[in-house]
Amino acid sequence: FLLPEPGWVLGAKSDAAARRCREADLAVILDTAEVPRIGRVKALIRDLAKVVIDHHPPGKRPIEGLVLSEPAACATGELVYELIDRAGGPWNAVIARALYIAILTDTGGFRFTNTTPECLRIAARLAELGASPEALHRAAYGRFHRRRFELLREALATLTVHRNGRVAWMTVPADAYGRLGATIEDLEGFVDVPRAIEGVEVAALFRTTSDGRIKVSLRSLPPVDVNRIAVELGGGGHLRAAAAVVKGPLEAAIAKVVARVEEGLLD
Amino acid sequence: FLLPEPGWVLGAKSDAAARRCREADLAVILDTAEVPRIGRVKALIRDLAKVVIDHHPPGKRPIEGLVLSEPAACATGELVYELIDRAGGPWNAVIARALYIAILTDTGGFRFTNTTPECLRIAARLAELGASPEALHRAAYGRFHRRRFELLREALATLTVHRNGRVAWMTVPADAYGRLGATIEDLEGFVDVPRAIEGVEVAALFRTTSDGRIKVSLRSLPPVDVNRIAVELGGGGHLRAAAAVVKGPLEAAIAKVVARVEEGLLD
Numbered sequence: 001f002l003l004p005e006p007g008w009v010l011g012a013k014s015d016a017a018a019r020r021c022r023e024a025d026l027a028v029i030l031d032t033a034e035v036p037r038i039g040r041v042k043a044l045i046r047d048l049a050k051v052v053i054d055h056h057p058p059g060k061r062p063i064e065g066l067v068l069s070e071p072a073a074c075a076t077g078e079l080v081y082e083l084i085d086r087a088g089g090p091w092n093a094v095i096a097r098a099l100y101i102a103i104l105t106d107t108g109g110f111r112f113t114n115t116t117p118e119c120l121r122i123a124a125r126l127a128e129l130g131a132s133p134e135a136l137h138r139a140a141y142g143r144f145h146r147r148r149f150e151l152l153r154e155a156l157a158t159l160t161v162h163r164n165g166r167v168a169w170m171t172v173p174a175d176a177y178g179r180l181g182a183t184i185e186d187l188e189g190f191v192d193v194p195r196a197i198e199g200v201e202v203a204a205l206f207r208t209t210s211d212g213r214i215k216v217s218l219r220s221l222p223p224v225d226v227n228r229i230a231v232e233l234g235g236g237g238h239l240r241a242a243a244a245v246v247k248g249p250l251e252a253a254i255a256k257v258v259a260r261v262e263e264g265l266l267d
Numbered sequence: 268f269l270l271p272e273p274g275w276v277l278g279a280k281s282d283a284a285a286r287r288c289r290e291a292d293l294a295v296i297l298d299t300a301e302v303p304r305i306g307r308v309k310a311l312i313r314d315l316a317k318v319v320i321d322h323h324p325p326g327k328r329p330i331e332g333l334v335l336s337e338p339a340a341c342a343t344g345e346l347v348y349e350l351i352d353r354a355g356g357p358w359n360a361v362i363a364r365a366l367y368i369a370i371l372t373d374t375g376g377f378r379f380t381n382t383t384p385e386c387l388r389i390a391a392r393l394a395e396l397g398a399s400p401e402a403l404h405r406a407a408y409g410r411f412h413r414r415r416f417e418l419l420r421e422a423l424a425t426l427t428v429h430r431n432g433r434v435a436w437m438t439v440p441a442d443a444y445g446r447l448g449a450t451i452e453d454l455e456g457f458v459d460v461p462r463a464i465e466g467v468e469v470a471a472l473f474r475t476t477s478d479g480r481i482k483v484s485l486r487s488l489p490p491v492d493v494n495r496i497a498v499e500l501g502g503g504g505h506l507r508a509a510a511a512v513v514k515g516p517l518e519a520a521i522a523k524v525v526a527r528v529e530e531g532l533l534d
Contacts, residue, residue: 110377110390111408115400120391123377124384133382138488141378143465146435149423156420161413168413198410221405 012040021045028053031076033069035061053079055106074119077102081122093130100131105140113240148186151176155190155205166201167261168194171250174208195219202226202261206254209245214253217243218261229264233257279307288312295320298343300336302328320346322373341386344369348389360397367398372407380507415453418443422457422472428464434528435461436471438517462486469493469528473521476512481520484510485528496531500524 010017021027027045033054035042050065055073073079077099084095103123107115110123127133151172158171170193176182187207195203201224205217216233218226220240227242233256235244246253277284288294294312300321302309317332322340340346344366351362370390374382377390394400418439425438437460443449454474462470468491472484483500485493487507494509500523502511513520 110400111404113401115394117391117395120387120394120400124387124391127382127387128384133377133387134380137378142463144463146426146428146464149426149460149464153420153423153426156416156423159413159416193416196409196411197413197416 012044018044021048024048026051027065029063029065030054030080032056033062033067034059035063038063053083055079074114074116075103075106077106078119078122081126085125091129096126096129096131097136100126100133101136101140104136109137109141145186147180147182148188150180151182151186152190152193156193159194161194161197161200162258162262164262165199166265167204167258168197168200168202169204169206169254169258170194171254172205172207174250191217191219195221201265204257204261206250206257208248208250212248213245214248214250215243215245216253216257217241218257224264226261226264229257229260232260279311285311288315291315293318294332296330296332297321297347299323300329300334301326302330305330320350322346341381341383342370342373344373345386345389348393352392358396363393363396363398364403367393367400368403368407371400371403376404376408412453414447414449415455417447418449418453419457419460423460426461428461428467429525429529431529432466433468433532434471434525435464435467435469436473436521436525437461438521439472439474441475441517458484458486462488468532471524471528473517473524475515475517479515480512481515481517482510482512483520483524484508485524491531493528493531496524496527499527 010020021044025048027048027050029038029041029045029050029052031054032038033052033056050063052063052065052067052069053076054067054069055071055076055078057071058069068079068083070079080102081099084091100123103119103126104110107119110120123131123133154173154176155170159168160170161168170190172187172190173179187205191203191205193203194200194205197203201221203219207215209215218230218237218241220226222240225239227237227239230236230242230244233244233246235242237243246256277287288311292315294315294317296305296308296312296317296319298321299305300319300323317330319330319332319334319336320343321334321336322338322343322345324338325336335346335350337346347369348366351358367390370386370393371377374386377387390400421440421443422437426435427437428435437457439454439457440446454472458470458472460470461467461472464470468488470486474482476482485497485504485508487493489507492506494504494506497503497509497511500511500513502509504510513523
């Protein structure tokens with residue numbers, strides 16, 4: 001999510017990005033502290049002093065510089081809020097909007113477990129400072145291409161609730177990208193469908209990758225740990241949201257994953 | 268939404284409700300101030316002193332008693348929060364959960380225009396007092412029957428974006444209730460589909476009522492006023508969310524409503 005000011009975004013390959021980096025005194029890296037995650041930007045900011053602000057758990061190949069790391073923050077936007085707030089501002093509506101959308105999207109619209117009292121209190125303050133909750137929710141979640149819903153219709157035709165009612169999944173037709181012009185972005189939130197069915201504890205979305213393997217996204221309700229299941233399948237993620245890529249064909253992948261999930265439910 | 272303590276709910280016809288009302292000293296009426304909206308309850312509380320707490324605009328047939336009315340409140344839950352807070356409590360997790368869900372659902376998950384700074388600040392305080400944003404979001408929006416999604420699939424097959432791209436609608440198959448065992452509750456949020464399509468300013472959902480007429484739900488983005496359109500069609504509601512019941516058959520109803528909406532867009 002690079003809302004609400006798309007005009008600020010420069011491609012890492014662009015001349016404009018190279019010029020900006022030459023003219024800059026400082027590089028501020030947000031939302032990751034890891035060298036492998038910044039790609040081409042690494043070379044662009046080689047000679048600049050660096051400040052890293054992130055809320056992810058520290059990884060293996062940290063970016064060197066001054067690091068502000070706080071995994072308890074609901075979003076990197078919360079840390080940026082604190083920095084500006086402790087400096088006494090200055091505040092304006094553009095900053096308020098940017099930080100609101102950071103918090104909104106990192107909490108899934110104030111619904112994930114990182115929606116803390118502090119997170120809601122900061123959102124309140126940002127709304128006071130000029131962020132419009134309605135307009136920003138619409139910007140983040142209310143502007144889909146029509147083909148997203150055509151794809152959803154096809155995926156819904158595959159919705160399966162496992163016989164015990166605790167596991168449900170959907171698949172995305174392998175030819176949908178070509179036929180509908182759909183992209184992976186169009187799949188945003190699809191896994192929420194099987195997750196939202198009453199009684200379901202583990203939800204999965206299966207899609208075929210460009211190299212013919214099967215990507216499975218897993219979601220769970222407390223206390224089920226899908227990260228452990230994903231790790232065993234060669235992937236990983238978070239406790240309640242994880243993913244893995246497994247061998248095809250689709251039917252074999254579903255059978256394998258569902259069997260593993262059922263073991264997880266018995267644990 | 269009568270979450271999160273369904274055990275508290277008594278049917279207005281039940282003996283238990285009659286007994287409770289006989290034993291009570293006071294009747295507190297929440298979220299409406301209108302006699303026609305309380306149905307059978309009116310007779311049950313006839314001899315009791317009454318307190319009315321509501322955030323809807325005052326109507327024509329008010330319930331008599333002590334009335335606390337504040338249309339600027341995001342939810343009646345905000346008013347109840349203020350009352351308890353100003354009294355200095357007592358607070359417990361059950362009260363915090365009940366008020367949180369009132370605010371959550373009346374703001375559509377913190378996304379409607381009534382999501383004010385005050386609303387978010389109260390949500391923060393309620394989370395501190397024991398309301399879990401994740402669990403309560405799941406309770407309100409994460410427990411659907413599977414048939415909801417079967418119905419959604421059929422409705423998506425009818426998704427139409429009008430040629431100018433500013434109006435979109437879906438219809439619900441007239442026989443879906445019988446065939447899928449679906450209820451009107453299963454349609455919750457369906458109108459968000461056409462509304463979420465990029466460029467759409469007015470979204471509609473059409474469904475056939477039990478008496479063969481056509482109910483249309485309308486949603487708009489600022490600045491379009493669908494209330495005015497709904498009033499002209501014999502219905503009403505709010506500025507951005509309104510509804511009307513019009514004559515069938517379905518195709519004629521769609522043509523009529525879409526023509527009226529197009530005029531509204533030209534205004």
